[in-house]
Amino acid sequence: DQQVKQNSPSLSVQEGRISILNCDYTNSMFDYFLWYKKYPAEGPTFLISISSIKDKNEDGRFTVFLNKSAKHLSLHIVPSQPGDSAVYFCAASGSAGNNRKLIWGLGTSLAVNP
Amino acid sequence: SAVISQKPSRDICQRGTSLTIQCQVDSQVTMMFWYRQQPGQSLTLIATANQGSEATYESGFVIDKFPISRPNLTFSTLTVSNMSPEDSSIYLCSGQTGPYEQYFGPGTRLTVT
Numbered sequence: 001d002q003q004v005k006q007n008s009p010s011l012s013v014q015e016g017r018i019s020i021l022n023c024d025y026t027n028s029m030f031d032y033f034l035w036y037k038k039y040p041a042e043g044p045t046f047l048i049s050i051s052s053i054k055d056k057n058e059d060g061r062f063t064v065f066l067n068k069s070a071k072h073l074s075l076h077i078v079p080s081q082p083g084d085s086a087v088y089f090c091a092a093s094g095s096a097g098n099n100r101k102l103i104w105g106l107g108t109s110l111a112v113n114p
Numbered sequence: 115s116a117v118i119s120q121k122p123s124r125d126i127c128q129r130g131t132s133l134t135i136q137c138q139v140d141s142q143v144t145m146m147f148w149y150r151q152q153p154g155q156s157l158t159l160i161a162t163a164n165q166g167s168e169a170t171y172e173s174g175f176v177i178d179k180f181p182i183s184r185p186n187l188t189f190s191t192l193t194v195s196n197m198s199p200e201d202s203s204i205y206l207c208s209g210q211t212g213p214y215e216q217y218f219g220p221g222t223r224l225t226v227t
Contacts, residue, residue, distance in 0.1 A: 043220050044206075062176075
């Protein structure tokens, strides 16, 4: 049972344009969401997060939007750069006890073309 | 944040042998975790490494196969025991400094022949 779903395994975007990566979740107990970026042969790198009490969090070129009613979040990268080409993982966590562990999506491979 | 190192970075091992992976954090972290990432898959949590006590294993993972130690707040080891080709994977260590964010090491790429 995949509690965190990234339905697009890959995405290709032109340099300078916006990249939108989507993530859906099923567990209403999740109240904190994170995005990680992973290059080949490296560990995941924390990118940005959002608490369920917010609907938007912005950090430079990266913005995460959360729609709690739809159980959906998205990561926007604008403008996209070739160095953004990587696999992006969405992860979710609850706030209590064992729910603190991160539940991961399968990832979306982003290719930004020059 | 935290900087996490792992060693070895990669290894090729024979079936039936064991490999111990080390994870070092540059600062104290509240929690440490061990993950596995098989080709084309997401990250699967193996266990939470508890300082001074037995690790907490996820469903499908057992201590006899994946013994874990965490003698202090900045160091942990994972042993993959009695290896088979199905254990070929990337093994990742992470440290958690706040309530949610985890920071990862570069991973150990294990190939079992």
